[in-house]
Amino acid sequence: MAGNGESAMEVEEPEPQPKSAAPMEKGKAVVVPAGLPLHKDTPWVEKYRPQSLADVAAHRDIVDTIDRLTSENKLPHLLLYGPPGTGKTSTILAVARKIYGSQYQNMILELNASDDRGIDVVRQQIQDFASTQSFSFSSKSSVKLVLLDEADAMTKDAQFALRRVIEKYTKSTRFALICNHVNKIIPALQSRCTRFRFAPLNAAHITERVQFIIKAEGIDVTDSGLAAIVRLSNGDMRKALNILQSTHMASPRITEDAVYLCTGNPMPKDIEQICFWLLNEAFAASFRRISELKTKKGLALIDIVREVTVFIFKIKMPSDVRVQLINDLADIEYRLSFGCNDKLQLGSLISSFTHARSAMVAAAK
Template sequence: MSEADAEAAEPTPGKTEVWIEKYRPERLDEIKGHENIVPRLQRYIEQDDLPHLMFAGPAGTGKTTAAQSIAREVYDDDWRENFLELNASDQRGIDVVRDRIKDFARSSFGGYDHRIIFLDEADALTSDAQSALRRTMEQFSNNTRFILSCNYSSQIIDPIQSRCAVFRFTELSEDAIEAQIREIAEIEGITVTDDGIDALVYAADGDMRKAINALQAAAVMGETVDEETVFAITSTARPEEVEAMVDHAIDGDFTAARAALEDLLMERGLAGGDVIDQLHRSAWEFDIPEQATVRLLERLGEVDYRITEGANERLQLEAMLASLALENE
């Protein structure tokens, strides 16, 4: 390969990097949207009194980022040697707790009072593994701190919860996501229109990771990121399109409602679960009577349960629209 070819083969800086990692905050004070959580974590570090922690909340809200930021602030450049990250959804058996965690907890530390073990998706651990983890937390509490991350704290056994300071991460606010998007766009030299920002915030639904991924994907399509590009990239329907489908059903026009659903599922490529999520998110924003909104939510609950149990998505959604239309004939 010639020198010119070698240069051409090299990736362009900034273009091949994954932005969710490139722009992941490294310090607690860089984390956006959790003004009630960050100061409390900083206080633990300042007082050198870090307890076992549990971070509970939806995906993409900063739980892993917070754990890594704590490690960076406690250990500085040595954080990787003193921070063990395990994903319980991949390694959920009791052997992981008995072997990898114990081996790490027993190893030498190099001058620090304790090491940190971060167990991501801890709610995927089996009951036996959680019981073993509880005993391990007791055995090594003098030199090891555990940070557990989960989507549902109710899936964690009470003996573990009682040993942790629990922090509940909520979905990020629209302002926090917008601020991060604008900051990244400015650094990367991307032009994002106001309606493009609104579309990214809507598609993210409180998930910062989803917003940054969508921005990177949309940026590849052209120099300007607008509403049309974002909705196409994220396979998300515009709120007004979903509302129009519901309006047709409530007006008793099942044929038009079914055609709108067909467009979303077949032409736009949305999954049935995506349609349900968008309907649920936007239900109270629709310009429809309150009683109709209540009926819509009732039907959504039934459809979501049936789809979860294995029913046909399209059939269930059409049945929901039909029931709304029949009530308004």
């Protein structure tokens, strides 16, 4: 790592050391970030945010590696990347609490790079903080921490300026960059950080954490309602807790129907019906029926396409036909994400299934 001198805390980039999965004992305390009062309407995402590394729901190999580096006073610059709601910010905040204790507020600079993304922020706020002498009463570390959330939103000029700041203040400051898309971080910054990828959480971790909150809040949730929350979260813990809280506010009992009604996602039985129309009805009939269902239930076509993509794995068809259909659906979803006309994309959806149906008939002969 380039810089003005070697630091006792500088390390070569380590490989995360996998460890045997310990029993998950998360949610040991109901806590709120400093300064946030505990009200009944506090967002559960914050109310139940892990306050220590032991409370982080998953990614134990990453958490244990960072914990070990922290304990050995060898914490490097960090680059944590992966999808939203996978524990990136919670992990680094828990690290900061472990290192600084009661001096936590004085020893870290936390910025959201999507708001403060220009070069002036690097030259002013970040450089001023990094250059200021720290007076920590903590026996663990006098090295400060700069936390840049959503770092992939920073401009290229800001990232190049940040690279120089990192080099200059390595002895006194550690930098933690958090982002969803690591490819948007310039190589010069990536090479100066130890990278850890946070994958989407598996269903078991989300289920356990949600069950803990259900018990803590005294909520009436059916098994099918819990399964729907976990399924719709797609590995995003933040999304799971938001769905749980919003559904609880809308319905005294959280059932599968209540979850789908609250989120506006198409229900499994609706997707099954849509797939039946796509595989059996003529183009005009399919278009009319799906359009009527969309209007009646207020469904978004992009949500229908995503759910249909999952459902087709339950349909028996030749593997090459399934692969082609999945690719077609991915193209439709991509176009919808950029605001393409719904009616045109619905026509594309029906056409894709028409071709798949013809291919299935030809393969059966």
